Structures are given as C-alpha cells and as structure tokens.
Amino acid sequence: xxxxxHQQLFDSSYVDTSFFVASGTAQGESRPRxxxxxxxxxxxxxxxxxxxxxxxxxxxxxLSDEQVEMxxxxxxxxxxxxxxxxxxxxxxxxxxxxxxxxxxxxxRARHKSKLLEEEFAKLKHxxxxxxxxxxxxxxxxxxxxxxxxxxxxEVRRLRSAxxxxxxxxxxxxxxxxxSPSSSFSAGTCHQQHPxxxxxxVMGPDDDLMxxxxxxxxxxxxxVVEWFSLYGLM
DNA sequence: ACTAATCTAATCAGCGCCCCGCTGATTAGCACATTAGT
Numbered sequence: 001x002x003x004x005x006h007q008q009l010f011d012s013s014y015v016d017t018s019f020f021v022a023s024g025t026a027q028g029e030s031r032p033r034x035x036x037x038x039x040x041x042x043x044x045x046x047x048x049x050x051x052x053x054x055x056x057x058x059x060x061x062x063l064s065d066e067q068v069e070m071x072x073x074x075x076x077x078x079x080x081x082x083x084x085x086x087x088x089x090x091x092x093x094x095x096x097x098x099x100x101x102x103x104x105x106x107x108r109a110r111h112k113s114k115l116l117e118e119e120f121a122k123l124k125h126x127x128x129x130x131x132x133x134x135x136x137x138x139x140x141x142x143x144x145x146x147x148x149x150x151x152x153x154e155v156r157r158l159r160s161a162x163x164x165x166x167x168x169x170x171x172x173x174x175x176x177x178x179s180p181s182s183s184f185s186a187g188t189c190h191q192q193h194p195x196x197x198x199x200x201v202m203g204p205d206d207d208l209m210x211x212x213x214x215x216x217x218x219x220x221x222x223v224v225e226w227f228s229l230y231g232l233m
Numbered sequence: 234a235c236t237a238a239t240c241t242a243a244t245c246a247g248c249g250c251c252c253c254g255c256t257g258a259t260t261a262g263c264a265c266a267t268t269a270g271t
Binding site: 098 | 238239240241242243247248255256257258259
C-alpha cells in the first residue's frame with residue numbers, strides 16, 4: 001500500500017497531466033465524453049442514478065454539521081473505510097453508503113494535499129535556514145582570509161627586518177632564545193599568529209618548519225640548510 | 234483467473250459570496266488502477 005501511495009504521489013506530483021490533455025492521449029480524450037454525458041444528464045434532470053438522498057432534491061447536497069462531525073471523528077480513528085464501518089456509518093447518519101465512501105475519498109485527498117503543503121513549508125524553512133548559515137560561513141571565511149593576509153604581512157616584515165640591518169630584529173631574536181632562528185619557533189608562531197593552521201598533525205621535528213608553510217616546496221632543502229647553519233638541526 | 238469492491242487523481246458543478254474556495258460527486262485507470270474473496 002505504501003509503495004502504491006508513493007507511486008501515485010510521484011505520478012501526481014511530478015507528471016504534468018496537462019500534457020496528456022493537451023496532447024490528446026486516451027486519458028485526455030475520455031474526459032470531454034464524460035463531461036458531455038454529465039451535462040446531458042443534468043439537462044434531462046437525471047443526476048446519474050438519482051441515489052442522492054434517496055432521489056430527493058439534487059440541490060440539497062450539503063451534509064449537516066452533525067454528519068460531518070461524525071464523519072470527521074470516524075476519519076480520525078481510521079482513514080480507510082472497510083465495508084462494515086461504511087454501512088454502519090451510513091445507517092447511523094442516514095446517508096447512502098456511497099456518499100460515505102465518497103466523503104472518505106475526498107477527505108483523504110484533502111488531507112494528503114494539506115500534508116504536502118505542510119511538508120513543503122517545512123522544507124522551505126529548512127532551505128532558508130541553510131542559505132542563511134551558508135552566508136554566515138562565507139563571512140567567516142572572508143574574515144579568516146583577512147587575518148591570514150595580515151599575519152603573512154607581519155611574517156614578511158619580521159623576516160626582512162631579521163635579514164636587514166638587525167636593529168629591531170636582533171632584539172626580537174634575543175628575546176626568542178638567543179638564536180636568529182628562534183624567531184621561527186613553533187611556539188612563537190602559534191602564539192603570535194594563531195591564524196596559521198593545518199600543521200597540527202606534524203611531528204616534533206616538523207615544528208621547525210611550521211611558520212613557513214608557504215615555503216613548503218623547499219623546506220626540505222634550503223630551509224633545513226638554513227636552520228643547520230644556525231645550529232638548530 | 235475472475236469479479237466486485239475499493240483506491241487515487243483529476244475534474245466538474247453547486248453553493249456561498251463577489252471572485253474564488255470549499256465540498257460533494259463523477260470518472261478513468263491504457264504495456265487497461267489495486268485488493269480481496271471465490
């Protein structure tokens with residue numbers, strides 16, 4: 001039953017039936033015939049068998065509030081209508097069993113479309129929230145990129161100072177441990193430039209190169225040589 | 234296997250209100266709906 005419902009749900013939701021009508025398939029052709037027949041019957045005063053209210057006034061169509069209330073109650077208990085219940089309900093409400101069956105069919109259809117509407121609203125809400133979150137994340141990335149740029153600029157400045165006249169840089173070197181290379185120590189870098197990331201999986205020896213990720217290409221040769229020169233390795 | 238009952242989806246038409254939504258009823262089902270009882 002679930003499979004069938006899903007299939008029918010799929011059919012109704014995703015297949016544009018106006019296509020069939022417009023393209024004149026068998027289904028599209030059969031409708032006007034039925035329409036004509038109904039209209040002819042209506043003109044003749046015959047409402048298809050006349051089983052409405054036992055052949056009463058065809059205009060007296062609306063169910064009373066009590067009838068609807070009872071039907072609603074029954075529908076809430078069980079949405080499918082087996083014969084016994086249908087006959088019992090019909091007798092209780094003074095209706096034709098066919099009317100009860102039709103009411104349940106329509107009620108199921110309307111219930112389903114209401115559920116679909118609710119489901120759509122829920123999905124739309126989730127979609128909007130996801131879009132908002134994406135915007136926030138993009139802003140965060142922008143902020144982090146700006147910080148990274150500033151940090152790189154700072155690194156460049158310190159490096160050029162260290163390789164230049166040695167004025168301020170010398171002080172910095174002394175403060176970092178007495179060796180020029182100490183300014184590139186992992187601890188210093190992490191504290192001064194937490195923006196650097198992606199190095200956490202490195203081993204103890206790799207720490208020496210953490211502050212120069214952009215030079216990863218030659219860190220194994222030139223930088224190591226440079227460190228060796230200053231007695232760090 | 235056959236058949237009657239039942240289902241879904243689409244549509245129509247009347248009614249209560251003001252142009253359209255709600256609701257009861259009808260129809261098809263197309264590689265010819267599915268399900269249950271015989």
